Amino acid sequence: xxxxxxxxxxxxxxxxxxxxxxxxxxxxxxxLHPGTGNPLTPPDLAPLFPMALIMQExxxxxxxxxxxxxxxxxxxxxxxxxxxxxxxEKALDTSAKIYYKYEGTSQAGSHKLNTAVAQAxxxxxxxxxxxxxxxxxxxxxxxxxxxCKFFDLECKVYMVKISYNQKPYRRILMxxxxxxxxxxxxxxxxxxxxxxxKDPNCNGSLGLAISEAVEDAVSRDDTHYSLGSxxxxxxxxxxxxGEEARLQMEKADDYPDILIGCVGGGSNFGGMVLPxxxxxxxxxxxxxxxxxxxxxxxxxLTKGPYTYDFGDVAGLTPLLKMYTLGHDFMPAPVHAGGxxxxxxxxxxxxxxxxxxxxxxxxxxxATFEAGxxxxxxEGIVSAPEANHAIRVTIDEALKCRETGExxxxxxxxxxxxxxxxxxxxxxxxxxxxxxTFSDTEMKKALDNLPKVPGx
Amino acid sequence: xxxxxxxxxxxxxxxxxxxxxxxxxxxxxxxLHPGTGNPLTPPDLAPLFPMALIMQExxxxxxxxxxxxxxxxxxxxxxxxxxxxxxxEKALDTSAKIYYKYEGTSQAGSHKLNTAVAQAxxxxxxxxxxxxxxxxxxxxxxxxxxxCKFFDLECKVYMVKISYNQKPYRRILMxxxxxxxxxxxxxxxxxxxxxxxKDPNCNGSLGLAISEAVEDAVSRDDTHYSLGSxxxxxxxxxxxxGEEARLQMEKADDYPDILIGCVGGGSNFGGMVLPxxxxxxxxxxxxxxxxxxxxxxxxxLTKGPYTYDFGDVAGLTPLLKMYTLGHDFMPAPVHAGGxxxxxxxxxxxxxxxxxxxxxxxxxxxATFEAGxxxxxxEGIVSAPEANHAIRVTIDEALKCRETGExxxxxxxxxxxxxxxxxxxxxxxxxxxxxxTFSDTEMKKALDNLPKVPGx
Numbered sequence: 010x011x012x013x014x015x016x017x018x019x020x021x022x023x024x025x026x027x028x029x030x031x032x033x034x035x036x037x038x039x040x041l042h043p044g045t046g047n048p049l050t051p052p053d054l055a056p057l058f059p060m061a062l063i064m065q066e067x068x069x070x071x072x073x074x075x076x077x078x079x080x081x082x083x084x085x086x087x088x089x090x091x092x093x094x095x096x097x098e099k100a101l102d103t104s105a106k107i108y109y110k111y112e113g114t115s116q117a118g119s120h121k122l123n124t125a126v127a128q129a130x131x132x133x134x135x136x137x138x139x140x141x142x143x144x145x146x147x148x149x150x151x152x153x154x155x156x157c158k159f160f161d162l163e164c165k166v167y168m169v170k171i172s173y174n175q176k177p178y179r180r181i182l183m184x185x186x187x188x189x190x191x192x193x194x195x196x197x198x199x200x201x202x203x204x205x206x207k208d209p210n211c212n213g214s215l216g217l218a219i220s221e222a223v224e225d226a227v228s229r230d231d232t233h234y235s236l237g238s239x240x241x242x243x244x245x246x247x248x249x250x251g252e253e254a255r256l257q258m259e260k261a262d263d264y265p266d267i268l269i270g271c272v273g274g275g276s277n278f279g280g281m282v283l284p285x286x287x288x289x290x291x292x293x294x295x296x297x298x299x300x301x302x303x304x305x306x307x308x309x310l311t312k313g314p315y316t317y318d319f320g321d322v323a324g325l326t327p328l329l330k331m332y333t334l335g336h337d338f339m340p341a342p343v344h345a346g347g348x349x350x351x352x353x354x355x356x357x358x359x360x361x362x363x364x365x366x367x368x369x370x371x372x373x374x375a376t377f378e379a380g381x382x383x384x385x386x387e388g389i390v391s392a393p394e395a396n397h398a399i400r401v402t403i404d405e406a407l408k409c410r411e412t413g414e415x416x417x418x419x420x421x422x423x424x425x426x427x428x429x430x431x432x433x434x435x436x437x438x439x440x441x442x443x444x445t446f447s448d449t450e451m452k453k454a455l456d457n458l459p460k461v462p463g464x
Numbered sequence: 465x466x467x468x469x470x471x472x473x474x475x476x477x478x479x480x481x482x483x484x485x486x487x488x489x490x491x492x493x494x495x496l497h498p499g500t501g502n503p504l505t506p507p508d509l510a511p512l513f514p515m516a517l518i519m520q521e522x523x524x525x526x527x528x529x530x531x532x533x534x535x536x537x538x539x540x541x542x543x544x545x546x547x548x549x550x551x552x553e554k555a556l557d558t559s560a561k562i563y564y565k566y567e568g569t570s571q572a573g574s575h576k577l578n579t580a581v582a583q584a585x586x587x588x589x590x591x592x593x594x595x596x597x598x599x600x601x602x603x604x605x606x607x608x609x610x611x612c613k614f615f616d617l618e619c620k621v622y623m624v625k626i627s628y629n630q631k632p633y634r635r636i637l638m639x640x641x642x643x644x645x646x647x648x649x650x651x652x653x654x655x656x657x658x659x660x661x662k663d664p665n666c667n668g669s670l671g672l673a674i675s676e677a678v679e680d681a682v683s684r685d686d687t688h689y690s691l692g693s694x695x696x697x698x699x700x701x702x703x704x705x706g707e708e709a710r711l712q713m714e715k716a717d718d719y720p721d722i723l724i725g726c727v728g729g730g731s732n733f734g735g736m737v738l739p740x741x742x743x744x745x746x747x748x749x750x751x752x753x754x755x756x757x758x759x760x761x762x763x764x765l766t767k768g769p770y771t772y773d774f775g776d777v778a779g780l781t782p783l784l785k786m787y788t789l790g791h792d793f794m795p796a797p798v799h800a801g802g803x804x805x806x807x808x809x810x811x812x813x814x815x816x817x818x819x820x821x822x823x824x825x826x827x828x829x830a831t832f833e834a835g836x837x838x839x840x841x842e843g844i845v846s847a848p849e850a851n852h853a854i855r856v857t858i859d860e861a862l863k864c865r866e867t868g869e870x871x872x873x874x875x876x877x878x879x880x881x882x883x884x885x886x887x888x889x890x891x892x893x894x895x896x897x898x899x900t901f902s903d904t905e906m907k908k909a910l911d912n913l914p915k916v917p918g919x
Contacts, residue, residue, distance in 0.1 A: 010532065013539040016471035077465065084468040085551065085843055096540065096614075114569045116843030118882070158840050159551075181885040184892050185839050384640050385613050388540055388571030427573070427882040430636040437639055 013095055015257040017088040023252035024080065025072040026245045029283045029356065032071065032290055037241075037359050038330035041317060046462035049327045056227050057234040059135035062128065065242035073245065075127075082126045082159050086115040087249065091257035096386040098406070105409035106263065107402060109420040110254045110281065111389070117152040119392065119424030120277050121237055124246035125149075125156030128235050132162060139163040139232040141225035143193065143218030146172055146346030147179025148392075148424070149237035154188035164188035165232075167195060167221040170213035172346075178428055193218040200224050216322020223325055238274025239320055239329075239354045247280020250421060255284055258419065265297065265419035267405055271397040272301040272310065272368075273347045275354030281421035283356070286365060299366040300405075301357065302397040304376075306341040306444035309334050309353045310361055310368035312451060317461050318352060328461060331358040334446065335454025341444035343373050344432035345393035347423075351454075369401055372443040376400045377436035380426070390433070392426045468550055470712040472543040478707035479535060480527040481700045484738045484811065487526065487745055492696075492814050493785035496772060501917035504782045511682050512689040514590035517583065520697035528700065530582075537581045537614050541570040542704065546712035551841040553861070560864035561718065562857060564875040565709045565736065566844070572607040574847065574879030575732050576692055579701035580604075580611030583690050587617060594618040594687040596680040598648065598673030601627055601801030602634025603847075603879070604692035609643035619643035620687075622650060622676040625668035627801075633883055648673040655679050671777025678780055693729025694775055694784075694809045702735025705876060710739055713874065720752065720874035722860055726852040727756040727765065727823075728802045730809030736876035738811070741820060754821040755860075756812065757852040759831075761796040761899035764789050764808045765816055765823035767906055772916050773807060783916060786813040789901065790909025796899035798828050799887035800848035802878075806909075824856055827898040831855045832891035835881070845888065847881045 030037060039048035051063045065073065075083070094107040112120035132140060140157050143166070144150025150166040157164035166188055173180060173192035183190045193213045194201040200220040204211050211217075226234035236243065258264060268285055270278035278301050288294040303310055309332045318333040320326035331352045338351035353361075360366045373393075380396035382403065383389065391399060402420045409416050426433070435441040485492060494503035506518045520528065530538070549562040567575035587595060595612050598621070599605025605621040612619035621643055628635055628647035638645045648668045649656040655675040659666050666672075681689035691698065713719060723740055725733035733756050743749040758765055764787045773788040775781035786807045793806035808816075815821045828848075835851035837858065838844065846854060857875045864871050881888070890896040 010474070010535055010539065012474045013536075014474055016473065018471065019465070019467045019469055080465055081468075081550075084465065085547070086469075092540070095536075116839075116845070155843055159843075177889070178882075178885045181889045181892070182845060185836060185845055185885075185888050186843075187840055381640060385642055388610055388614075388641075390571070390637060390640055427633075430633045430640075433640050434632070434636045437636070 011095060013093050015091040015260050017253055017256055019084055019088070021256065022088055023249060023256070024075055026075060027248040027252055027284045028068050028071055028073055028245055029286065030241070031069050032287050033359065034290060034363060037355055040355065041328040041461060043319070043324070043328055044462060046464055057223065059131045059137065059233060061131040061135065062242045065245055066240065076130060079127050079130050083249065086122065088253045089114060089250070091254060092387070093261065094387055097383060100382065100386045101403060101406050101410065103406040103410045104413055104415045105406040106415065106417045107406055107420070108258070108261070108418065109422045110250060111422045112250065113389065113422065113425035117155050118427065119148055119152065120247060120250060120280060121149050121152035122155060123249055123280065124237065124243045124276065125152040126159060127246040128153070129156035129160040129162055132233050133160040137162065137231060137233045139165065139229070140235045141165045141167070141222040141232055142235045143167045143215060143222040145169050145215045147176055147183070148347055150190065151179055151182045151186070152237065153235055154183040154186040158187045165225060166190040167193040167218040169193055169215055169218050170211070176428065193221050195221060198224045214322060219321045220323045220325060238276040239352070241356060243276045244279035244283065244354055244356055247276045248283050250280040251282060251284030254281065254419065263417050266416040267418045268297065268299045269398050269402050269405070269418065270301065270421040271348060271394045271423060272303050272353065272357060273350045273394065275357035277421055277423045279354060279357055282366065286360065289365060300401055301361070301366055301368045302401045303368060303370050304343050304345055304348050304397065305370045305372045306343045306446060307334065307349050308370040308446050309351065311370040312446060314455065315358060315362050316458060318458055320352060324459065328459065329355050331355050332361065334451070335457050337457055338454060343444055344429060345397060347394045348397065371397055371400050374436065374441050374443050377433065377441055379403050381436065390426045391422065392424045393429050393432055395423045398422065466550060468548050470546040470715050472708055472711055474539055474543070476711065477543055478704060478711070479530055481530060482703040482707055482739045483523050483526055483528055483700055484741065485696070486524050487742050488814065489745060489818060492810055495810070496783040496916060498774070498783050499917065501919055512678070514586045514592065514688060516586040516590065517697045520700055521695065531585060534582050534585045538704065541577065543708045544569060544705070546709060547842070548716065549842055552838060555837065555841045556858060556861050556865065558861040558865045559868055559870045560861040561870065561872045562861055562875070563713070563716070563873065564877045565705060566877045567705065568844065568877065568880035572610050573882065574603055574607065575702060575705060575735060576604050576607035577610060578704055578735065579692065579698045579731065580607040581614060582701040583608070584611035584615040584617055587688050588615040592617065592686060592688045594620065594684065595690045596620045596677040596687055597690045598622045598670060598677040600624050600670050602631055603802055605645065606634055606637045606641070608690055608692065609638040609641040613642045620680060621645040622648040622673040624648055624670055624673050625666070631883065648676050650676060653679045669777060674776045675778045675780060693731040694807065696811060698731045699734035699738065699809055699811055702731045703738050705735040706737060706739030709736060709874065718872050721871040722873045723752065723754045724853050724857050724860070724873060725756065725876035726803060726849050726878060727758050727808065727812060728805045728849065730812035732876055732878040734809060734812055737821065741815065744820060755856055756816070756821055756823045757856045758823060758825050759798050759800055759803050759852065760825045760827045761798045761901060762789065762804050763825040763901050764806065766825040767901060769910065770813060770817050771913060773913055775807060779914065783914065784810050786810050787816065789906070790912050792912055793909060798899055799884060800852060802849045803852065826852055826855045829891065829896050829898050832888065832896060834858050836891065845881045846877065847879045848884050848887055850878045853877065
């Protein structure tokens with residue numbers, strides 16, 4: 010009987026996160042202070058984050074020990090399973106070998122819990138009592154709600170009002186885990202009250218929700234802010250995915266020729282690929298391909314310039330060097346809410362600029378076609394974000410069918426689609442549509458990019 | 465670092481189901497033909513089921529080999545993980561050790577897939593092209609939809625109309641896996657048409673949906689009927705749960721003093737406990753307690769008589785000797801849809817009569833209280849059915865806190881609650897209520913029990 014799932018005993022689990030910063034062939038460009046244009050320093054971030062996380066943004070250490078308390082929580086849902094997709098391979102009649110690492114069995118249903126647990130721990134350790142954050146579709150909000158509960162922190166989530174009303178399940182999930190979730194704009198902050206005064210029926214936006222969460226955090230000594238992607242420390246925590254995958258691929262006696270993951274802010278992709286990229290950077294695996302997959306509706310890596318921009322819509326964050334569609338980008342309503350982001354994590358952007366990874370943009374309908382094929386072979390109904398990675402995995406496997414090559418593909422599967430079934434309904438009934446990001450939109454975005462002070 | 469999850473390598477997986485029939489201290493009472501009152505024979509069942517499944521109903525073999533093709537599919541989601549609930553233990557401050565086997569990571573979200581895969585396989589092997597079945601809340605319907613897709617069978621699901629309208633996610637899940645799902649009553653069968661002629665707005669019932677699915681199966685040569693619980697062969701397939709758990713508890717170097725599972729038709733409970741009960745029957749573990757947990761709103765084991773009754777509401781099935789609330793039982797609208805059944809599997813009923821297992825009935829609100837405590841410690845948001853097992857697990861652990869005993873509790877966790885979040889919302893907002901089954905209702909049910917022909 011062929012083995013289709015690779016476990017890892019908890020005693021063999023990685024106990025360190027991998028930090029790619031010291032291994033980069035060129036250093037990561039500095040984040041800049043939005044007021045002065047000078048490189049950002051740790052004290053600049055202290056009102057928002059605990060010092061331990063801030064230092065992880067800059068760390069020169071190749072490996073960072075996962076605290077025992079975090080490992081203990083990881084042990085409630087990790088290691089995640091590495092699957093060999095025999096049934097998908099057979100359906101595609103491909104000579105490729107397809108593996109996928111499935112993050113959907115965490116209690117929160119995605120990889121987001123990997124960093125939520127770590128962030129909650131470091132905040133708790135620094136004496137913080139309460140976390141504020143924003144959430145769009147609710148994936149990150151539910152992960153941080155659970156992370157906070159594990160460490161007895163209060164959690165306040167500002168959820169974009171239109172999602173709050175349309176996706177009550179995510180709100181209930183957060184409440185079940187003990188968090189408070191309010192629709193944004195809310196009367197709880199000045200930013201929210203100002204907006205409500207202007208437009209009582211405002212549906213909210215991620216940018217406004219960030220403003221509310223940040224205001225909440227800086228206005229209370231007991232509270233910090235928490236972010237689910239983009240930043241170096243978030244990608245660091247996610248490397249547990251790739252570190253586990255390395256051990257599991259060893260068990261399978263195999264090594265990936267192609268790595269594939271979806272990108273929004275870049276944390277799921279980074280978590281999987283950074284631990285493998287060191288072999289490419291060192292020259293040991295020069296031909297390994299690493300593919301970041303993004304929606305055609307939000308094509309930062311494939312269409313955006315590599316430049317300094319704000320991380321948020323309102324322009325409150327430091328300036329980050331990244332591929333961006335402009336911080337005032339209004340994403341089309343594709344179902345992959347986690348990929349509707351204007352920018353890209355500075356680490357993933359830098360790797361792309363250096364040619365260490367490549368990027369592909371795919372249209373929405375084709376991702377659901379791939380998702381349904383995956384569901385009908387492997388069984389898992391995937392999140393719309395994961396369907397992007399599945400699309401390109403299938404495409405690469407079909408190329409192998411043409412060439413007869415037996416390439417080994419390793420895909421990161423970010424999570425399940427149990428809360429996204431209306432999107433499948435639209436696809437199955439032919440109502441789902443594609444969106445693209447036009448050149449006109451791109452030109453407008455370029456005109457609105459911020460000036461770096463003093464430059 | 466303490467180990468909290470016990471995996472099992474696929475090469476060490478059990479390759480046989482355990483059949484308790486030959487180990488029973490007294491033989492299981494015969495099922496009876498509803499027309500003659502004579503013991504049911506295999507040919508009586510042939511219009512509905514493939515002969516391989518029918519023979520499993522009667523098999524004298526202690527172990528039945530799992531076909532390679534079924535094992536291959538099991539390998540896409542099994543072995544399921546055995547968890548040690550350290551965080552729940554700590555929250556309860558108990559000296560008990562709590563383990564749970566979690567079936568919620570199967571692609572269908574529950575244990576139902578274990579038998580769906582096997583049933584689809586045996587039907588396929590007998591040349592059947594199409595399966596008809598009914599579903600209430602949709603848990604069984606989605607599992608058999610996936611099981612059929614794995615073996616390229618068509619699948620037609622008659623879903624109780626009120627659920628079809630209220631729970632579109634379950635319907636979409638079935639369709640994503642390629643099944644056809646229609647609201648019952650439907651115009652596709654005589655039973656459905658008759659009802660629609662009488663009442664075009666009829667909301668449907670499980671009894672009517674069964675009638676439609678059975679009519680569909682007997683009226684077409686290419687079609688068989690499929691049932692998700694109650695029957696011997698269904699419990700047999702579920703024993704993969706308990707067989708895996710035995711190997712995992714060995715790894716944990718532990719043995720359960722108390723086994724706990726929820727019961728509706730009895731397949732989840734039976735699947736876990738039958739493989740352990742042989743140690744009690746043999747006398748090796750005479751003190752082991754085995755507890756079946758049912759809702760106070762549907763208390764067949766704790767309130768019903770042990771007698772012959774129909775398995776369905778319409779009275780189409782053979783007469784089964786079981787604990788029953790009467791086949792015309794109208795269950796209160798508790799959220800644990802999978803436990804709203806009037807009867808109980810003949811095997812579980814027989815074990816209860818023999819005193820080999822015990823039963824407890826619990827009120828709904830207390831089960832959600834337990835479920836929320838579980839979610840806030842172990843992280844998993846559980847199905848309402850599973851919350852019944854969690855309630856009694858917590859109760860037994862709290863007893864250990866009183867007595868100081870370090871008992872080992874092993875619970876079967878039937879699945880996740882991602883599609884049941886509105887029930888959590890009701891609980892958290894104080895709107896959830898309890899239901900009981902009154903003595904008046906019980907008396908009425910006793911008056912309506914069927915007469916066995918010729919007796």
